[in-house]
Amino acid sequence: MSRFLASKFAKTALATTAVIGGSVVYVDYIKPPAVPELVTSYKPLRKDLPAPPKREELVSRLETTPKFDVLVIGGGAVGTGTALDAATRGLNVCLLEKTDFSSGTSSKSTKMAHGGVRYLEKAIFQLSKAQLDLVIEALNERANMLRTAPHLCSVLPIMIPVYKWWKVPYFFMGCKMYDWFAGHQNLRSSTVFSREMTAAIAPMIDDSNLKAACVYHDGTFNDARMNATLAITAVEHGATVLNYFDVVQLVKNEGKIEGVRAVDRETGKEHLIKATAVVNATGPMADKILEMDEDPQGLPPKIPQPPRMVVPSSGVHVVLPEYYCPRDMGMLDPSTSDGRVMFFLPWQGKVLAGTTDTPLKSVSENPVPSEEEIQDILNELSKYIVFPVHREDVLSAWSGIRPLVRDPSTVPKGQDPTTASTQGLVRSHLITQSETGLVTISGGKWTTYREMAEETVTTLIKKFNFDGKNLKPCQTNEIILAGGEDYSKNYSARLIHEYRIPLKLAKHLSHNYGSRSSLILELYQESDFNKLPITLAATKHFEPSEVVNSEGNNLSYQSFDEPFTIAELKYSLKYEYIRTPVDFLARRTRLAFLNAREALTAVDGVVSIMSKELGWDDATSKKMAKDAKDYIGKMGISSKEFDVADFVIQ
Known part of the structure; x- marks a missing residue:
């Protein structure tokens, strides 16, 4: 029996029962090693990526392409979103931006991907289906942003402090309705915190009269980086996307637009660019292009005209230190003294507060708070x-123009926009086509940029003949934006393990560059110079050799408050089309928006590095430094502070 058992155990190692000599024998077995159920699905960190086409190569396409399918004027959220949508459907696209991507309103939002709880309240009390449709549309697109740009967008709980007992069920029911209209795309369930729980989570709040706090959930994101990422993703899908190109004339043939004349602001060279369809996606500046469209020669009017499509108003935000708000939870003031709502939100390690609503008579390219x-x-x-x-x-402050629009045909020419009737006012977005064929898309909000772009391209396909091209349906519901590929919420931990960097730096890079963070860290490891904070490089003016040989210098960025390094600057030069110091300090990174004083100290160092990379002469370098200091000096810094800072960093 023992010989039999040993044989069976050695040969089969299986459990079985058998009848031998009238006896029942049970043979046990030893299991083979189990295959682990948790198999890692993480791909290796991306440490190399071919650089995108250089700006010079993109400019050369203007000469070699007889005619583009679509020409988009404006490089904000909707403009870059339209370029991406059109390119991924199979159209040959050119986009021209007068300054830099997200240089206007698209970088000055409240940084929220949201449906709008205030619009829901209006929809209910005014029985407005239009307002309700706007909320539902935005809630759907909120989910889209979180899915397509997971590194740039995240879920944020927002509390509403309540100081009267009867208001607790009122606000809570509003939050639950917000959840309900989101449907299966609801982020998390709303809840109510007691006074004690609220005080524990937000010790900076005065709870002497607090009764409770209602908590709902929305999305938060980095708007300027999202905008730049859209532009970069469009380039990767074949679009010709150019910043610092100023459209100076709409070219017409027999009354129909067939292209534009645009000036390269870097070289001063003028280009004639032809296209089947031209899109005006200039946001608050839409009236400027519409005025050119009305001129028979396609030229701007000699005397500036009041806006007819855009209803301009200024929205100001300020940035405060992190102790003004809980680290992972925002706060909503539902009843300010003038009837608006105001947000106080954690953002990029600081607190964002706003916004105001001040009517304007004209649209400024760079409004000042x-x-x-x-x-x-x-x-x-x-x-x-x-x-x-x-x-x-106040660490920084800025002003943006709200994109509220109306049908321009309802407003007489020359009428003061502050006295014009609100007839024709559109709470959502508006797409119009003029007699010349110019398609204008304006209005809406950041959260709905993708749907606005989709509707715009769909309109183009219906209205224009693109030589019988076999075009795809809209793809932007599924496309993951640059940096979102292979990204996971624990990406910062992987960066720490791979590169032995501090948590603060890892979080900053992973939450702003996603799976492309490792490209920056490869540059970071190349030299001690690349590890320097841009603020230190600016004040000390170190050369790489001086950094290595200097004694007593702490090369770790941990000694400084802001995690922006020279490696990040070099990455932006190679991959993200920065052309001026403000492009880097205000938009690719958000240093100017987070801490204007620190950004001022970084200007000279950034200019020094960019001048070597881009071949600037002394005159250009000085102008770049002056323009950057002038721009940042108006971001909430008092004139006295600005004068002192300007003197110190010369």
Whole structure:
């Protein structure tokens, strides 16, 4: 029996039963090694990526392409979104932006991917289907942003402090309806926090009269980086995307637009660019292109005209230190003194507060926040905070133009926009086509940029003949934007393990560059010079050799508050089409928006590095430095502070 058992065990190692000599024998077995159920699905970190076409190569396409299918004017959220949508359907696309991607309103939002709880309230009390449709549309697109750009967008709980018992069920029911209209795309369930729980999570809030806090969930994102990522993704799909190209004339043939004349602002050279369809996606500047469209020669009017399509108003935001708000939860003030709502949100390690709503008579390319608007925000915040709110705590402030629009045909020429009737006012977006064929898309909000772009391209396909091209349906519902490929929420941990970098740097890179963070860290490891914070490189003016041989210099960025290194600057030069210091300091990184004083100290160092990479002469370098200091110096810094900072960093 034992010999039999040994034989069976050695040969089969299986459990079995058998009848031998009238006896029942059970043979046990030893299991073979189990295959692990948890098999890692992570791909290796991307450490090399071919650089995209250089700007010179993109410019050369303007000469070698007889006619583009689509020409988009404007490089904001909707413009770059339209370029990406059209390119991925199979159209040959050219996009021209007068300054830099997201240089206007698209970089000055409240940084929220949201449906709009205030629109839901209006929809219910005004029985407005249009408002409700806007909320549902935005909630669908919120989910889209979180899916297609997971590195740039994340879920953020937002609390509504409640100071009267009867308002607790009112606000809670509103939050639950917000959940309900989101349907299966709801992020997390709304809830109610007790006074004690609220005080534990947000110790900076004055809870002396607090009854409870209702909490709902929305998305938060980095708007300027999202905009640049859309432009880069469009280039990767074949689009010709160019910043610093100024459209100076709409070219017409027999009354129909067939292209534009545009000037390369770097070289001064003028280009004639022809296209089957031309799209005006210039946001608050839409009226400027419409005025050119009305001129028989396609030229701008000699005397500036009041806007007819855009209803301009200024929205100001300020940035404060991180202790003004919980680290992972925002706050909503539902009833400010003038009836608006105001947000106080954690963003990029700081607190974002805003926004105001001030009517304007004209649209400025770079609106500047007034001291009164900054004080309005601080006064609202002071109602909730347990300590005094100081003006000197403002790290940065900026003003953006709200993209509220109306049908221009309802507004007489020359009428003061602040006195015009609101007839024809559109809460959502508006697509129009003029007699010349110019298609204009405006209005809406950041959250709905993708749907606006989809509708625009669909309109183009219906209205224009693209030589019988076999075009694909819209692809942008599925396309993952650059940096979102192979990204996971634990990406910062992988970077720490691979590169032995501090957590703060790993989080900054992973949350802004996603799976392309490792490309920056490869540059970071090349030299001690690349590891320097841009602020230190600016004040010390170190050369690489001096950094290596200097004693007593802490080369770790941990000694500084902001995690922006020279490696990140070099990455932006190679992969992200920065052309000026402000492109890097304000838009590819958000240093100017997060801490204007620190950004001022970084200007000279950034200019020094960019001048070597881009071959600037002394005159160009000095102009770049002056323009950058002038731009950043108007971001909430008092004139006295700006003068001192400007003197110190010369």
